[in-house]
Amino acid sequence: MPKIYLAPLAGCSDLAFRLICREYGAKFAFFEMVDAHSLIYESRQTFDVLETCPEDKPIAAQLLGCDPDIMLKAAKRLLAIVKVSSIDVNAACPVTKVIKKKCGAYLMRDPSGLYKTIKKLVSSLDIPITVKLRSGFEMEDHKKLVSIAKNCEKHGAATIFIHGRTRSQLYSGDVDYEAIRLVKENVKVPVFGSGNVFNHELAKKMFDETGCDGILVARGAFGNPWIFKQIEDYLKDCKLPHKISMASRKKALKRHLYLVNKYRKGVESSKVGIMRKVGIWYSKSFKNAAKLRGLFGQARSYEEILALVEKFICGV
Numbered sequence: 001m002p003k004i005y006l007a008p009l010a011g012c013s014d015l016a017f018r019l020i021c022r023e024y025g026a027k028f029a030f031f032e033m034v035d036a037h038s039l040i041y042e043s044r045q046t047f048d049v050l051e052t053c054p055e056d057k058p059i060a061a062q063l064l065g066c067d068p069d070i071m072l073k074a075a076k077r078l079l080a081i082v083k084v085s086s087i088d089v090n091a092a093c094p095v096t097k098v099i100k101k102k103c104g105a106y107l108m109r110d111p112s113g114l115y116k117t118i119k120k121l122v123s124s125l126d127i128p129i130t131v132k133l134r135s136g137f138e139m140e141d142h143k144k145l146v147s148i149a150k151n152c153e154k155h156g157a158a159t160i161f162i163h164g165r166t167r168s169q170l171y172s173g174d175v176d177y178e179a180i181r182l183v184k185e186n187v188k189v190p191v192f193g194s195g196n197v198f199n200h201e202l203a204k205k206m207f208d209e210t211g212c213d214g215i216l217v218a219r220g221a222f223g224n225p226w227i228f229k230q231i232e233d234y235l236k237d238c239k240l241p242h243k244i245s246m247a248s249r250k251k252a253l254k255r256h257l258y259l260v261n262k263y264r265k266g267v268e269s270s271k272v273g274i275m276r277k278v279g280i281w282y283s284k285s286f287k288n289a290a291k292l293r294g295l296f297g298q299a300r301s302y303e304e305i306l307a308l309v310e311k312f313i314c315g316v
């Protein structure tokens with residue numbers, strides 16, 4: 001069966017989001033990315049990111065960093081806090097602040113530190129180490145990408161995840177399926193494709209055009225936890241997804257908000273900020289979307305958000 005994972009999504013794939021995705025069909029998820037330095041210096045936010053519960057399994061962690069010794073220290077710290085099935089090394093984050101520190105997608109530009117990190121983690125830890133790449137840094141360079149992927153494999157990476165966009169593309173523009181296909185052809189370890197997996201058809205396209213072993217669902221799951229089962233059913237026997245009723249959407253939104261309220265740590269304002277974002281994700285599919293978006297954006301408490309859901313969204 002092809003593997004369909006919930007992608008690492010900084011600022012989004014918190015415990016509530018992972019749980020709602022699992023309840024509707026996701027079989028594997030990632031924690032939000034964790035910065036290696038913050039983990040070592042035990043920042044409170046980092047511990048919040050690693051919040052989990054027994055239903056939140058299986059799960060992988062992802063570390064951001066570029067110094068092999070710090071990455072190992074952080075990985076050991078992480079393993080002392082949570083049980084994960086693998087640790088991923090982020091070589092994909094395009095954010096300028098991260099690139100300036102020579103981390104994230106910068107490792108695609110100068111991968112020597114990436115190989116050292118993978119080697120160090122693989123030789124020191126008893127857990128699979130994976131890597132998340134982009135298709136390139138500034139521009140497409142298939143030869144360099146294949147060489148990076150092969151070297152990651154050589155140094156012990158157990159799986160390669162690739163977002164089929166360069167760092168310069170950030171999150172928009174065409175996905176380079178050919179890049180992912182070339183990596184798949186040139187390594188023996190499993191390869192996962194990422195990019196524009198927004199529905200069952202685009203998921204199939206990713207598998208068909210790249211021959212990948214699995215896919216990451218990212219923005220496609222925002223306000224749409226049904227996507228995992230829809231993709232699975234479509235790949236298994238070409239079953240087309242049913243239209244999701246307004247009542248089902250409302251139920252899922254209420255459940256998601258409940259989970260945020262239950263599990264989100266930190267100050268009330270940040271919790272409400274997450275709830276607003278969640279409300280806005282789901283409101284896309286409601287009739288009065290624009291109005292609802294505005295109202296969710298102004299809400300100041302869980303109760304206010306729930307009242308908006310009851311007042312403006314039809315269904316039980």
Ligand SMILES: Cc1cc2nc3c(=O)[nH]c(=O)nc-3n(C[C@H](O)[C@H](O)[C@H](O)COP(=O)(O)O)c2cc1C
Nearest residue numbers: 007008009010033092132163194195196197218219
């Ligand atoms: C808000 C947001 C946060 C993300 N955070 C991470 C991250 O922490 N680590 C990572 O490897 N990729 C991260 N990504 C990239 C996604 O995992 C995925 O590769 C990318 O969005 C492409 O998939 P999509 O076009 O289907 O959304 C993030 C993407 C978004 C939109």
